[in-house]
Amino acid sequence: MIVVMLSVAIINEVLERRRRQRWSILAQYVMLELVRNARLIWTGVLEHAGLLAPDGARPESVDANGPLVRDTPGLTAALRQVVVDDVRLRGLHEEIAVLAAHSDEVLGRWAAVMLNADAYAEVVDRHVELASDIGWLNGLLDNSDPPDDSRRRRRAQSSPAVQIEGGIAGEQLADRVVVIAQLAEELDRGTLELALRIVPVAWWRARLGTADSQEAARGRASAGVQSSATFPKPFAE
Known part of the structure; x- marks a missing residue:
């Protein structure tokens, strides 16, 4: 049961991150x-x-x-x-x-x-x-x-x-x-x-594969976060 609950929590967190990412991209546009x-x-x-x-x-x-x-x-x-x-x-x-x-x-x-x-x-x-x-x-x-x-x-x-x-x-x-x-x-x-x-410029550089995308990716890796986690929450929860 604990494993199931943890799995659900992780899935919900992933879905929430994706939702925030979609809204962030729209808001920036x-x-x-x-x-x-x-x-x-x-x-x-x-x-x-x-x-x-x-x-x-x-x-x-x-x-x-x-x-x-x-x-x-x-x-x-x-x-x-x-x-x-x-x-x-x-x-x-x-x-x-x-x-x-x-x-x-x-x-x-x-x-x-x-x-x-x-x-x-x-x-x-x-x-x-x-x-x-x-x-x-x-x-x-x-x-x-x-x-x-x-x-x-x-x-x-x-x-x-x-x-x-x-x-x-x-x-x-x-x-x-x-x-x-x-x-x-x-x-x-x-x-x-x-x-x-x-949406940070570094995220777009990595996303679009510009010249310094590798440097941006290394910066995220050293911080120990995924790219989607760099998005701020644009809407009040």
Whole structure:
């Protein structure tokens, strides 16, 4: 009987580890999707502000470009030049429309799943805030400068943003875009840090057989643990 009970306990522990591993991989995937969405927003703003080099959106350039977003006076001045130029303003408007649609798609796909996990609810809430901010702004811009797309026009006409705020332009518009871009950059950094804690990079290197996978495997072996044990518990038990 004792042997049977021990066997059941071991099997249950193995199954629990596998469950945590599956959830951890899913959670990391979602966090990285949120990172990508946030990064699209702040790098898109930098590009239209004329502050992003042609290859500035590449991953290796992210750390160098972050300070450009956090430089409130510099970014504000650049965007105030954009909003007084009809051509550049139209380009920024179209970029915001694309970003709003992408944010809706990402949050619509994953928010309901992740909000059920206390460990991730707060960070997802912040990304919902970001998506709401950019969607709100897009509604105001689509109402003041109606696009050719009839669906976007109808959405703008029914937008609560228009009813509540009316419109936005000039320096107020530039200042609003600065706030959104800075929130996106902050969420990019914070969510990426969280994602890399969920599943260690060393585990992926070993899993995918990269050059230093053997070193990572030796490190796990010396610690006396299995690879699945390196996953933190992402959900409250």
